[in-house]
Amino acid sequence: MKKLNYFYTDIDSFFISKKNTEKKRILKIYSLLRVDNTFMTTAYNRMFDVNQILKKYIKKFFTKKIVVCDFGISSGQSTLELYDDLIKLKIKKIYGFDKQIYLKIYRIKNLIFLFNSSNELLMVEYKKHCLRYRYFLMFKKIEKFLVNLFNLFNIKSIKSELLMPNLNRLDNCKFYEQDIFNIKKKYYNFFDVIRISNLLNYSYFSEEKLKKAILNIKKISKENCIISINRTPINKKKNSASFFIKKNGKFELLEDLNGGSELKKLMLMV
Ligand SMILES: C[S@@+](CC[C@H](N)C(=O)[O-])C[C@H]1O[C@@H](n2cnc3c(N)ncnc32)[C@H](O)[C@@H]1O
Structure with missing residues (x-):
């Protein structure tokens, strides 16, 4: 072995x-391993359906090279898969953020x-x-x-x-410790696409904390940024996800997948 x-x-x-x-x-x-109230659990190929929709919107809305953020990456395995799924698109850099690396x-x-x-x-x-x-x-x-x-x-x-071996060898993927409740100012107005997967759930955080995280996501997203929020069910089959675009400083819904994210209301309200 x-x-x-x-x-x-x-x-x-x-x-x-x-x-x-x-x-x-x-x-x-x-x-x-636990971080805040979340587990660091991840799995292989759990975000394929979400990535395909992200891909569709990236193709539709962007002609220039874009900067992508994956928040709450655990081992980075699903970031690597995101990288593979987006490889043919114009990607400048993918940032993998987690409170604990x-x-x-x-x-x-x-x-x-x-x-x-x-x-x-x-x-x-x-x-x-x-x-x-x-x-x-x-x-x-x-x-x-x-x-x-x-x-x-x-x-x-x-x-x-905690990163899977060899991830740092990918030139256009960078991994940093960042807390979603306290993101460094240098990332404000920075990202064209943000994926938040299995991190912002009501079972992990209070509504007040979730609002704070969403406000921070708003701060780091550029105008016209595409944001996906999803949760993978225990049977790991189909993600419940919502996809948003930031327009005039507000999040607008683009699409729901399998009933949408439990955070949809909050995203549209904040
Ligand atoms: C359940 S894992 C999700 C991993 C991966 N996104 C997936 O869906 O397979 C949740 C991740 O969120 C991270 N996390 C927990 N609290 C966080 C915080 N305040 N800021 C950033 N990341 C956090 C954990 O360290 C963990 O890696």
Whole structure:
């Protein structure tokens, strides 16, 4: 089996079963990690239907090269698929944004601690087994203390990242940590196309927070920007999505897919 030079080589052993493929193990690890209230779960080929509609509107509305944003990318797998689906179109750059991309791993004998770049504890492994959630929470409560302790005893972390290997080799794809609730000003009025997939859901965030995220999406989108918001159901078959265009600073609905996004009303209101 190919060894990958990423954090999961350190914590993968607890998933190794002869039946498990590399793909399955990786997806399992992402499904265990949480950011805000969301899981980092992703899957292969889950956005094909959404990408085809985006493609249609890009062809229809743009003649010049465009800048695309994919928000909430998890491993970047679905960004890579977006890249593949749009490859024949005039794309200047695709930006993949996620609140969490970089990791720090501290190892103390049989204990492994996984932190994000804001020093939030994500996972603890003991003797190659991921700690059960209730034990993990005990460590979570003292996460700041743990980091101070590691510093005090000069225990160095290993830096790693959550992106699938080789993504950064794609010249016109760039990946950055960005929080959808607090996006850097340099991205204001920046994007021609924005895809938000399985991030802005009522089950994850309050309406107040969702409104804030939508206002931020408005800030980073250019006039005539195309925005898609979707949610993939558990059976992973058909995405519920809505597609919008920004006109005179407001979002207008272009099309619904499978009943539309649960955020449609909010998008049209804000
Ligand atoms: C369920 S995954 C979706 C991954 C991918 N878009 C897909 O549909 O397969 C949700 C992603 O949103 C990210 N996320 C959660 N809160 C975020 C925030 N405040 N800002 C940016 N990304 C966030 C998580 O890290 C995670 O990668």
